[in-house]
Amino acid sequence: DTGVSQNPRHKITKRGQNVTFRCDPISEHNRLYWYRQTLGQGPEFLTYFQNEAQLEKSRLLSDRFSAERPKGSFSTLEIQRTEQGDSAMYLCASSSQRTLSGANVLTFGAGSRLTVL
Amino acid sequence: SQQGEEDPQALSIQEGENATMNCSYKTSINNLQWYRQNSGRGLVHLILIRSNEREKHSGRLRVTLDTSKKSSSLLITASRAADTASYFCVPQTGANSKLTFGKGITLSVRP
Numbered sequence: 445d446t447g448v449s450q451n452p453r454h455k456i457t458k459r460g461q462n463v464t465f466r467c468d469p470i471s472e473h474n475r476l477y478w479y480r481q482t483l484g485q486g487p488e489f490l491t492y493f494q495n496e497a498q499l500e501k502s503r504l505l506s507d508r509f510s511a512e513r514p515k516g517s518f519s520t521l522e523i524q525r526t527e528q529g530d531s532a533m534y535l536c537a538s539s540s541q542r543t544l545s546g547a548n549v550l551t552f553g554a555g556s557r558l559t560v561l
Numbered sequence: 562s563q564q565g566e567e568d569p570q571a572l573s574i575q576e577g578e579n580a581t582m583n584c585s586y587k588t589s590i591n592n593l594q595w596y597r598q599n600s601g602r603g604l605v606h607l608i609l610i611r612s613n614e615r616e617k618h619s620g621r622l623r624v625t626l627d628t629s630k631k632s633s634s635l636l637i638t639a640s641r642a643a644d645t646a647s648y649f650c651v652p653q654t655g656a657n658s659k660l661t662f663g664k665g666i667t668l669s670v671r672p
Contacts (some may be wrong), residue, residue: 477659485602486564486649486662500659535604545611547592551598552604 448553450536464522465556469538475499476519476561477550478537487535493519494541501511503537533557563587565633565650566663574671579636582666584650585630591653593626593633594660605624607648608635640670 457463469476474495479487490509491501494529495516508526515521523530534557537550565584574580574612576646586593598604603634610633617624623636637644647665 453627475657476642479662484664486647486665489562489661513627537604541657545592547609547661548613548653548657549594549606549609550596550660551606554603 448536448538448551450534450553452556454557454559455526456561457560459528460525462522462524463526463558464520465527465534465536465558466520466534467538467553468518468520469536469552471517473538473551474516475538475539475541475548476513477537477539478521479490479537481535482531483556490521523553523558526558528560531558531560562654562659562661563652564663565593567648567650567663567666569666570664571667571669572581572669574640576640576642576670576672578640578669580640580644580670582648582650582668584635584652586618586633586650586652587631588654589608589628591656591658593624594605594651594653595622595633596634596649597623597646597660598649598653598665604649637668640668642670642672644668645670 451466458553477492478490481487493513508524511521535555537552568583579581594609595607621638628635650667651660
């Protein structure tokens with residue numbers, strides 16, 4: 445098990461371009477989360493999946509953001525028509541729903557840093 | 562879900578000293594978790610304490626939970642420079658509910 449893998453690690457793009465990030469969770473984990481983090485702030489929840497179903501999406505999330513998890517394994521997060529305010533670290537995390545206690549312990553990836561020029 | 566309110570926002574101590582970080586939350590919880598984030602290892606889970614537990618230890622970490630006061634504390638004993646990081650207190654409201662992070666506590670351990 446190699447943990448949660450995110451690609452690319454860094455992305456520099458020009459305003460107005462589309463970008464896509466990929467997350468490969470821990471294979472036994474059925475839940476997958478996307479968070480966004482800016483400097484000096486904690487991770488901000490964006491959306492999460494249980495298997496292939498997207499169960500919740502933050503109301504703060506613009507329509508330019510879309511996430512998929514087509515086969516319940518890896519996930520992609522796409523940002524269309526990027527803006528400078530989208531510059532942030534995008535973190536993916538996974539967890540297992542199958543714990544008896546209901547504890548939801550997240551394992552995070554290293555993140556994908558987006559810079560929009 | 563709910564987020565924890567960490568206190569203080571920043572803490573600077575000398576290597577070898579103990580670091581105490583506090584957290585408060587608003588509604589009843591299933592458990593409370595502490596995470597650490599530094600540039601080297603990213604964001605990692607440190608320790609979890611269940612709502613029916615009062616104290617838990619893991620190596621140099623000691624976490625307490627007072628559900629009557631809706632508060633928790635994380636104590637790091639004999640701190641090291643490598644403990645320099647941001648620490649997040651994350652209350653989990655319901656079974657399997659999502660986690661919401663606050664701003665965290667920035668801990669600096671001076672060599």
